Amino acid sequence: MADDDHDTRARALRERLHHHAHRYYVLDAPEVPDAEYDRLFAELQALEAAHPELLTPDSPTQRVGGRVLEGFTPVRHAVAMLSIRTETDTTAAGAEAFDARVRRELALPDDAPPLAYAAELKFDGLAINLRYVYGTLVQAATRGDGETGEDVTQNIRTIGQIPLRLFADAPPAVLEVRGEVYMRRDDFERLNEAQRAQGRKTYVNPRNTAAGAVRQLDSAITAQRPLSFFAYGLGEVQGWDQPATHSATLDALAAFGLPVCTDRAVAEGAAGLVDFHRAMGAKRDELPFDIDGVVYKVDAIALQQRLGFVTREPRWAVAHKYPAQEQMTRLAGIEIQVGRTGKLTPVARLEPVFVGGTTVSNATLHNVFELRRKGVRVGDTVIVRRAGDVIPEIVGRVGVGMADGSSPRQPYVPNFRMPRQCPVCASRVLREKGGIDHRCSGGLVCGAQRKQALLHFAGRRAMDIEGLGDKLVEQLVDAGVIRTLPDLYALGIEQLAGLERMAEKSAANLVAALAKSKRTTLARFLYALGIRQVGETTAKDLARHFGGIEALMAAGVEKLLEVNDVGPIVAQSIRAFFDQPDNVEVVRQLQNAGIHWPESAGEADTTPKPLAGKTLVLTGTLPTLARDEAQALIEAAGGKVAGSVSRKTGYVVAGAEAGSKLDKARELGITVLDEDGLRALLAAAPDE
Ligand code: IVH
Numbered sequence: 001m002a003d004d005d006h007d008t009r010a011r012a013l014r015e016r017l018h019h020h021a022h023r024y025y026v027l028d029a030p031e032v033p034d035a036e037y038d039r040l041f042a043e044l045q046a047l048e049a050a051h052p053e054l055l056t057p058d059s060p061t062q063r064v065g066g067r068v069l070e071g072f073t074p075v076r077h078a079v080a081m082l083s084i085r086t087e088t089d090t091t092a093a094g095a096e097a098f099d100a101r102v103r104r105e106l107a108l109p110d111d112a113p114p115l116a117y118a119a120e121l122k123f124d125g126l127a128i129n130l131r132y133v134y135g136t137l138v139q140a141a142t143r144g145d146g147e148t149g150e151d152v153t154q155n156i157r158t159i160g161q162i163p164l165r166l167f168a169d170a171p172p173a174v175l176e177v178r179g180e181v182y183m184r185r186d187d188f189e190r191l192n193e194a195q196r197a198q199g200r201k202t203y204v205n206p207r208n209t210a211a212g213a214v215r216q217l218d219s220a221i222t223a224q225r226p227l228s229f230f231a232y233g234l235g236e237v238q239g240w241d242q243p244a245t246h247s248a249t250l251d252a253l254a255a256f257g258l259p260v261c262t263d264r265a266v267a268e269g270a271a272g273l274v275d276f277h278r279a280m281g282a283k284r285d286e287l288p289f290d291i292d293g294v295v296y297k298v299d300a301i302a303l304q305q306r307l308g309f310v311t312r313e314p315r316w317a318v319a320h321k322y323p324a325q326e327q328m329t330r331l332a333g334i335e336i337q338v339g340r341t342g343k344l345t346p347v348a349r350l351e352p353v354f355v356g357g358t359t360v361s362n363a364t365l366h367n368v369f370e371l372r373r374k375g376v377r378v379g380d381t382v383i384v385r386r387a388g389d390v391i392p393e394i395v396g397r398v399g400v401g402m403a404d405g406s407s408p409r410q411p412y413v414p415n416f417r418m419p420r421q422c423p424v425c426a427s428r429v430l431r432e433k434g435g436i437d438h439r440c441s442g443g444l445v446c447g448a449q450r451k452q453a454l455l456h457f458a459g460r461r462a463m464d465i466e467g468l469g470d471k472l473v474e475q476l477v478d479a480g481v482i483r484t485l486p487d488l489y490a491l492g493i494e495q496l497a498g499l500e501r502m503a504e505k506s507a508a509n510l511v512a513a514l515a516k517s518k519r520t521t522l523a524r525f526l527y528a529l530g531i532r533q534v535g536e537t538t539a540k541d542l543a544r545h546f547g548g549i550e551a552l553m554a555a556g557v558e559k560l561l562e563v564n565d566v567g568p569i570v571a572q573s574i575r576a577f578f579d580q581p582d583n584v585e586v587v588r589q590l591q592n593a594g595i596h597w598p599e600s601a602g603e604a605d606t607t608p609k610p611l612a613g614k615t616l617v618l619t620g621t622l623p624t625l626a627r628d629e630a631q632a633l634i635e636a637a638g639g640k641v642a643g644s645v646s647r648k649t650g651y652v653v654a655g656a657e658a659g660s661k662l663d664k665a666r667e668l669g670i671t672v673l674d675e676d677g678l679r680a681l682l683a684a685a686p687d688e
Helices: 004-026 034-050 092-105 185-197 206-214 219-223 246-255 269-286 301-307 368-374 447-458 470-478 485-490 493-497 504-517 522-528 536-546 549-554 557-561 568-579 581-592 627-636 660-668 675-683
Strands: 074-076 085-087 116-123 126-133 136-142 148-150 174-182 228-238 265-268 291-298 317-321 326-338 343-355 358-364 381-385 393-397 429-431 438-440 615-619 640-642 651-654 671-673
Touching (some): 004 034, 085 092, 092 291, 116 246, 116 269, 126 228, 136 148, 206 219, 246 301, 265 269, 269 291, 326 393, 343 381, 358 393, 368 393, 447 485, 493 504, 522 549, 549 568, 549 581, 615 627, 627 675, 651 675, 660 671, 671 675
Antiparallel strands (some): 074 148, 116 265, 126 136, 126 174, 291 317, 326 343, 343 358, 343 438, 381 393
């Protein structure tokens, strides 16, 4: 029999879980990271398994999924929307356990050949059922509790990626497509940037933002949210011969015009699953969207049918997790970081926590307004999010008096204030009227700004000075050896070798790297100068338009506005930069130090541009050219490089291990070239 302690604990857990489920599913405003919810859930499950008499019918473990929101018409699913069992062991053992279980349940002998699995990504968004009748989208519904969802057809129609009609001459009588509505990380960042710029509340993470947008009562608001979709399965089907495997079914959905993620594979046995889990884990940060794991499905539909279901979960599928991208930790302090442009950013010092695959001990708090809005203070337990290569950030603070043991806030924690003086150079800190950001007014007098400016200048995509990293820049600036950018080019081997931890060999390497960097392109040089608002793309546009730096420096705002994609803010920022005599002096000194680039005549340029107007897509590994190099050559020849293949693609350049882009190119009949083919094209005269 369970003792009172167990009973009390089970009650507390049920209560906490009910509370969090409501925040998550109904309010779309979770207070704790998913991993914490999962932990509480697993604890309750274990407790109930050990002491079945503690199980109550209203226990959160007895219900799968969310609740129907008031305001939407309920939709009864023709085929229940199931959930998948989750394998929380993030090591290879998770995949092996699934394969072993499937083989046992199918009663396969030990020496039977490996099974084929469809391996996919587990997208982090909101599950949706799309109902197509004779090829027309007639209804879209959320999963709800699995039996009944909400009718969100109007909202789903705003998602451009979802076809309103299937591409098919004789579409099925009924085809229900299931998949995930999600938000790309870059779309999410842009949305939050815009919110921040207006001093508005930022969104917590892409998943909640996507879910919130789909369940908006006003479709006009949904339409303003950049949502995306991936199909991953079927619901009701009538009048269609479904292919014999899940993987072929997804191919068929893609052919119907539905977005299907190309990062998928047919994996052979446990070893194939382990490889996929590892490969996608390594790629996770580069993906444009969040995933919290991968999903394995027995590929043969006949075997899926033999395996069937346990309660609400199929035996033929499992989700295999990756380390969570949100975790809780303690906010140990708030410090101020001074950036390249003098912007003061409050940075959270955290008790180190493993999140999104790495240990995080700092996270950005963006600006003082956002910090206040989030209401975090030193000593609080906070949620940290690290997804992809986005800088880790604090999502919010965990509520007080939690079942997780986090303690209520200490009394008398002072509210955070921005300093009036720069913590690095003691110059005055200013804030534009009505602006959000605080800035140090010290300019290059400020060591922090100097360091950041140097690092930016030396960056791989700027002057590409190999070996000039944080540590060295720190030393050079602190020792007073370097005050301005041109000082870099006066560095000698002896002077460098005199620095701490600097051997003669590395000093010589750096001097060689500096010499090498002098031969560059105008676009790189412009980007390297660190003009506010001038990123890599704008730098390229400016270089292409003006052809040389003199014309650019002389250009007024009007002239600048003629450049592709340059608006008033960017134009004014460029003008302001060159109106500053110190900046012109820096440019002159750098030129005198020997920095040069091939000049051209700008847009009126008459040098041959064999790829003008052409878009190319690169895929796989080329034998000698790195991706960046191939891109630079193509752009120099007037071409553009795109990330995905479409009918507008001119050529696909494919190297070793080219993937789905190559398949797509073949499908669309686009010319495929190898590296030699590309070189021949670059050398060719333009076809006039
Ligand atoms: S299949 C019968 N495949 O994960 C299997 N689900 O509990 C039904 N999800 O909220 C689901 N990516 O929306 C499947 N590639 C994928 C998925 C996926 C994400 C979500 C799904 C649901 C949850 C499953």
